[in-house]
Amino acid sequence: MMARRETTQQSPASLFDSLYCSEEPWDAQGPELDVDDEDDDPTAFLADQDLSWEDEELVRLASREEPNPLRRDLAADPCLAGARRESMDWMMKAHARNGFSPLTAVLAVDYLDRFLSGFGPQAENPWMTQLTAVACLSLAAKVEETQVPLLLDLQGEESNYLFEAKTIQKMELLVLSTLEWKMNPVTPISFLDYFARRLGLKGHLCWEFLRRCEEVLLASLSDCRSTSYLASVMATAVVLHVINDLDPRLGLQCQDQLLPILGIQSDTVDECTKLVSELASAIRGHRSSKRKFGSVPGSPDGVVDAYFSSDSSNDSWALAESRSSSPEPLLKKSRAEDRLRPNSANVNSEILLFPH
Template sequence: MMTLLDSLYCEEKHQWEDDEEEPVGSYSCVDNHPQHTLLEHDLYWEDQELSSLISKESDECFDNNGHISPSANHRREAVEWMLGVVSHYSFTALTAVLAVNYLDRFFDRFGGLESEKKQQQPWMTQLAAVSCLSLAAKVEETHVPLLLDLQMEGSKYVFEAKTIQKMEILILSTLEWKMNPVTPLSFLDYITRRLGLKSYLSSEFLKRCECLLLCFLPDGRFRSYLPSVIATATMVHVIHSVEPCIGNEYESQLLGILGINKEDVEECWKQIQEITCSRNGGRHFNKRKFGAVPGSPDAVMDLSFSSDESWSVENPSVPSSPEGGAKKTRKGEA
């Protein structure tokens, strides 16, 4: 099978240069991806994996028909707080995605945030956010801060450890202890392996997709899309931002791999564009100028990602390794 972005491979190590002025609302994520060194693909195993992901992903979709509920602001504040803590402690993107997933599933099954009692007690949302983030960190991270330290990043309320632990038990029971859901990151990881992406550049491409995903996590409208749709729209946005001239062809190949609806992907992509444009004043990647555009998509991507010149990124920019924020030294309470 012809690999989609095989031309991303390059022996030399290049970096994406982040714009000096970070846009408001950008979040840090850490590059914890091992370099892909697959020499051959077990297509049967990959097809089985894809079938499993697709069969499970419907459980992670929330049918709100794009409706923004009165509690949308509460959710946004909670998610933005969690992302701030993720950035502060240099947690992985998966930790952030899991925490938001737990929060959405918990309130969806626990009756949401709409009741008068919940509206009058905004601390309940904060308590749930702290507990969901704590659970996600325990699932994904090697080192987890103490529960008190976890609340130091812009928290409106500070809860005792025993209170958070009780909420964790309630969340676990409400979610039936299903703490390894299918997420957009599941499909991003699958696609990069299926396409045979390898070496440092594949890790950079995947990290760029993850950082973009973190930027629109606070927007509750994306809850209505399947994880596979969000993952595909995210990759399409990154590819189109780098080289629009070959974006459509790669979009078709991505849709072919996953077998998902093109209209759903384009609708999701439009919302991603809306968010990134409003946040960054419509700015996009600064592309280097070519004397002549190569004839094939692979050749274009090869020049785009493997050139000796670095990129200046003006889409939601995320530092690859924030300094001074990592405090992953103490283990949290069990």
């Protein structure tokens, strides 16, 4: 079955200039981004927006979200918390190695938490924790990705256990039956696109904003404390953290716009935002340490995984990219990445506004 292995008010646009980053040109054969002269005036774009129907859709979305079933059990059961940490550690490494989309990771976490709430840790079968993680990530990839690696390849060389494909498939069926085949839950990512539109973001600026939010979200979900918050609260906290890094005044303005629509208490969001900021700062410090003592990529051709780093200044964000640690994944295209990414050279200056 398995084999053991070793183991701002004055000029909001200027605040977002640092979100732009140099990147390789998009596929020259793809459709070109159509930028009209009218786009020079972002307020004209916002004036054409009718967000009332989106507010209604947001309310319906929030009505479907459910609390994490593990939120109480994790605090009372150290073994369960340990099993979740071990599973999360493996899933995040495998997610990065295979180049999966952020939504794939978020779905895998949701499947894992819901499954563990029903089964709990299997102390007598220590390999069960990793098998559960493999099955949850495999199912999430099948839901979200357009190309999925073989089950043996999905596990990677760093796995403590290597499971046969038929063993993983049996576990997938157990997870599916436990979750009652409900594989498309409301997640924090469900809210991020709406928030970006509500803030008036578009083009490359919108794509970069969402990328940063998704990265902070993944860092936050790995912590057991994140299970205490609804998906809408977590998404709001992530957005506020990203905006507060630029200017806290914009964060307050954003909060005043979003909370009444979602019906969320500000104290809950403030608490969650503090947690998100704490976890994001820890990841940032860890990466700064790795860059200080690790190898430096030799050329742009060495880029595989992009991640952001920030110093203590609110307006100093840098994009750090490296592939020195692993070869480029062969299967990394997802449904979320089928959308056209605009070339930053073709995008005009944009502005952060809060339409009513």
